[in-house]
Amino acid sequence: MKKLLFILGNRTGLIAFIILFIWVKSMIAYFFVFNLRGIGPAEFLLMFVNPIGFTAICFSLLLFIKRTSLFYLATFVLTMLANSLLYLNVLYYREFTDFITIDTMTGGAGMFQHGFSFGSVPIHLTDWIYWIDIIATIALLLIKKIKFDDVPLKNKKAFSFFSMSLALFGLNFWFGDFNKHQLILRKAQSDKTYIVRYLGLGPWMLTDGYYTHLVHTQRKDANKDTIHKIQKYIDNNRYLAPNLKMYGISKNRNLIIIHLESFQQDLIDLKIKGTDGKEHIVTPFLNSLYHSKNTYSFSNFFNQVGQGKTSDAENMLETSTFGLPSGSLFAKYGSTQRFEAMPSILKQTEGYSSAVFHGNVGSFYNRLNTYKQMGYQNFFNQSFFDNSPANMSPWGIKDKLLFRDSVPLLEQMQQPFYIKYLTVTNHLIYTMDNEDRDPTFATVNSGNKLVDGYFETAHYLDQAVQQFYDYLKKSGLYDKSTIVLYGDHYGISGSDLKAFSPYIGINSNRFNSFDDTMLQRTPFMINIPGQTDGHIINTYTGEIDVMPTLEHMLGIDTKKYIQFGQDMFARGRQDFVALRNGGFVSPTITLTSLHGNYYNTQTGQRISKLNVVQEKYVTETRKKVFELLNNSDKLNNQNLLRFYTPKGLKTVISKNYNYTVQATKKRLEEKNKNLAAKSKSIINQNHGKTTLAEYTKDIPEVKKGQDSSKTVN
Template identity: 75%
Template sequence: MLKVKKLLSTRIGLLSFLLVCLWMKSMIAYFSVFNLRGVGTAEFILMIINPIGFTAICFTILLFIRRTSLFYLSVFAVSVLLNFLLYLNILYYREFTDFVTIDTLTGGAGVFQHGFDFGSVPVHLFDFVYWIDIVVVIILLLLKKIKFDSEYMKFSEAFGYLSVSMAVFGINLWFAEFNKHQLISRRAQSDKTYVVRYLGLGPWMLTDSYYTHVIDSQRKEANKNTIYKIKNYIQNNRYLAPNTKMYGIAKNRNLIIIHLESFQQDLIDRNIKGTDGKMHVVTPFLNSIYHSQSTYAFSNFFNQVGQGKTADAENMMETSTFGLPAGAFFAKYGSSQTFQAMPAILKQQEGYSSAVFHGNVGSFYNRLNTYKQMGYENFFDQSFYDNSSANMSPWGIKDKLLFRDSVPMLEQLQQPFYVKYLTVTNHLIYTMANEDKDPSFATVNSGDALVNKYFETAHYLDQSVQQFYDYLKKSGLYNKSVIVLYGDHYGISGSDLKAFAPYIGSSAKKFDSYDNTMLQRTPLMIDVPGHNDGRIIDTYAGEIDVMPTLEHLLGISNKDYIQFGQDIFSSGRKNFVALRNGGFVTPTLTLTSSHGSYYNTQTGVKILKMDSSEKKYAESVKNQVATLLSNSDKLNNENLLRFYHPKGFTKVNPKNYNYTVTATEKRLAHTNNYLAAKSNSLFSRNNDKSTLSDYTNDIPEVQNGQDVPKIK
């Protein structure tokens, strides 16, 4: 005890003590509150060391202060500030499963607005641990058990300590960048969890501050007249009148979007020879939907995502605008962007309720804030599910459990509803527990573990969707809905393509940029129960086109909205699919990127020489693609929709939405009780009885008693 008192009575000893305590508290928060899961040894090591360097820099700067009173006052202030930063994130994460950003502190995303009730702040008894070191030091100083150290440190010695601290942080940053390339320039704009996991909360706040400043500066210079130029461009080049035969065929139906994570078109109708020597169908149920008479399926549907991957796909599906050239749109702009998105349009024009079901944390890709800006009434993220380890895949709740455990929430929604399911099990690195594998399905032995596992997780996803479909039919929702299934982006890329190529009819040796572009095909299936003119359509289309297509099927005009896609069923379509990299695909010509090579789309043969008419056509399409992407980027980068007010549309107020578990349960129950006999929820229509019993229990975690729906 005497040694501890003596240590704390020195300036460097006190700072060392506070540094160690803050590191320990960070570890408690990382693993027990934030649930940061490192993938591999490198990530685990980074999580262990990342609080040290930044905190040490903050403390060792104080060693340059000579005056005793100012030194101790500064130590107290910095220590309280760092601990407050940690604890504020703990409270905020418990409530919103998200990290604090500059926008949340200043009110842009709602931390001190409606939705953060200080009367219900989730303070735990254990929380005294996060402040005990400061309290102990203050008490010891007041009782004079430890003394003020009046001997200041020489400049050279203080500089030495600061240099070591900066070196530790520098090594941390280098190791993080080595493990995740472009961590700050790219990853920070796609998912804040990466920065917290690799560098810590302090560097995350600094990074977020920088990007917030860049965004604010860019948007202050925006010219509101630009929106009318883009509006004219849309009217003259993109808007198409609906196909009268298709317009309104799904009017007043529930709209259910099933997001097939990392699912390529090549998986549809794919048979593989397994390690047991037998042939196996990878996705038998999705194949049946693809060929169903009630399904409009598209064989030349391309993903158009950029670095934002899944979030880019969501953005195109929800807003019919492209993602950004760099970074993820949701993460970069989602907290403050003005949207005229699908959930708000359906709510205001047709009275739809809305929800997203997702097995990952709400902070991933900044969905918690972005969905509020879009007007989603409900967001059921990982906090609404049983997070026991047996129920988790590397990217969140397993798909079978996501669908099944969503039932108590889905049945509470007023019909018609617009819901989106974001699956996660079929996500890189395609890992699955043995108990979740189909014993009758054997994957390939390609020599590449990633490829082998990809077929397994895709098969699991297929089974998950089938179980959900069975529930929809048994509960009566199927015939009242239109179900859209789509793949967000490719599943296999890079060096793994050589091992994947032989199983999709390609050659590993001859695989080139054309083949890679063709692998950007993903499924799009629009299932309209009761219709029998479904068919496989070979029209070339992309994710940007889905929103206007669905609006017209639901009988909603999109003429007054700024949307860059075109109804796939309409006549007069621009006959090209724009890729985010500046390339394009037409029925005859493919450009792999803005600086890539041209290929014959049908034969895959590289075009080495064009005649004058071919050159003119190629340049024309390339210029149209560049103009399309440029207008979308300008709209989003400058947040131009804040200047545009289409008739009949009211700007979304994010303060109206609260996605916490408690608030959501109260809201859904209140709505059903308030409407009483007028309630259109499935729960009310089923005499206030749950339909969960309609869902199969043929799920390992359910059979083993490892899964209990959190919301009952």
């Protein structure tokens, strides 16, 4: 112990101690959280040594500081920064199975936006290991077991330590680039895992910062001629004439989008054996919609999100463009981006009013600004509802209350309307209050609380949607509407898949990247009351295709718009779904990621060697996927729509929109008052009487007599 205290009382000893523990904690994160797996001894060696060189460079610079107080202050600050970077990546990876980027830390990808509930951060009991050395060192300094070293190093000795550190990192970099040629120039843009595996988290952040700077420069120096090339690409490769049978089938109907948070296709028709020994159906109501004769259901609908997750899904549905390769487009560009978005197009071409209902705060994913740029007239976020603790899930207003308490707002909107509900209860970490649990439903005992909770929150979401449907029917809205339900992205991922797999018929011991890709399927249902030819459609499609599909169903020609999706009902569709990671899924072959493996889509068997026909097919498809993603990225990164305004579509002026409660209340009231008898709002058609009484009271918070709505009256 005395020897350790002596080492810590020495400047070089303290620095060496810090570097050692950062290395130890990095190894724990690499192998037990990030699940980095080296291919061959070279990659394993790089993983073992990569935290040392870069960390040593940073800390050896401190040895040049002469003043004692400044040295220890700088050491403390740098140590906290280094450990925070590591630990935040640990938390982020548990949630998103990805590493933090510059955009993430400045508001992208969702984790650090306002409105994030700290109670939902995936913190583990063993996380103390990432901080114990710092706490112990500070405690020893406070009780003066460690004394400050007042003797600074001579510059020559400090330079020696810095030089050795630089040489070690240089050797690390050279060996990494030798093993993967053009590591920074090529691999960093395609798969950030290579940078972390070969160089470490610090170099990854610097690399990401460099490419973020390039993107900003790219936007600044954008050439308007590029938009014409993209328009030509879409005309030749993406636009499809609508299916005449489906064109205009939903014309003048209200369009209601229900966003099923973290809802995988695997939940549809799923039965589980609960802890009570009985068999339970997880989502009975959604199952009935999926199989209904007035629903067009897609069994091979894939999420195509990247780091932006929910916001990526929204962006694809609203604009038919992909999210960014890194970070969230909403958070990164949403405040200034030019969009050709659904609410603006529907307003200007068909006279639709529009709104989003969301249980979280408006700043989450920068929605307050992004929705204005998209032309949404109303954004009813958490501030419109009673957000007392009893009404809240970790990510916002509980779903049942969101649907119910939206009624006083919904009934004041002019029809036809385009509205979107963003549910939140079925969100990681899948917990809810005991009073919200269905006493007739028993979940499994998988040994994994996350998986057990996932079935419960999905069941709760199913009940919430059913209650809202009951209201739509009682209020008369059901027969006037087209209702779209979709899952935005996967619910279970990473190490939790081992516990989840048996319930969806997958052998967890043989789980591979193909299985993971198939788990990216989410439900997509278009429910049109009155239709009788609804059925399950096996077409391979994805979120990028939703917008042109719905526009054609509403009778809107999409030819003049810049959209990368293809109508799901149209003839001549390209036979692949592009994944944001560079892979693709087709009816015959699946490529799990840009550098992934090939699989037979129908059998799930890995294709170790492609035959001549397959080789030609995948070469052509990979080229098409690259062109598709690349053109979308150019459009968004360079904000190219500022150079193109389709005939008949005016540019959205964001400053004309105000989402505060008071301004919204005044606007809705004045609209109904000015229109008088011509008002097409539900409240006017119901002679000024609210339809909230039509909504079920079978909600725990309502049963208790709470007035859970704080909405505009």
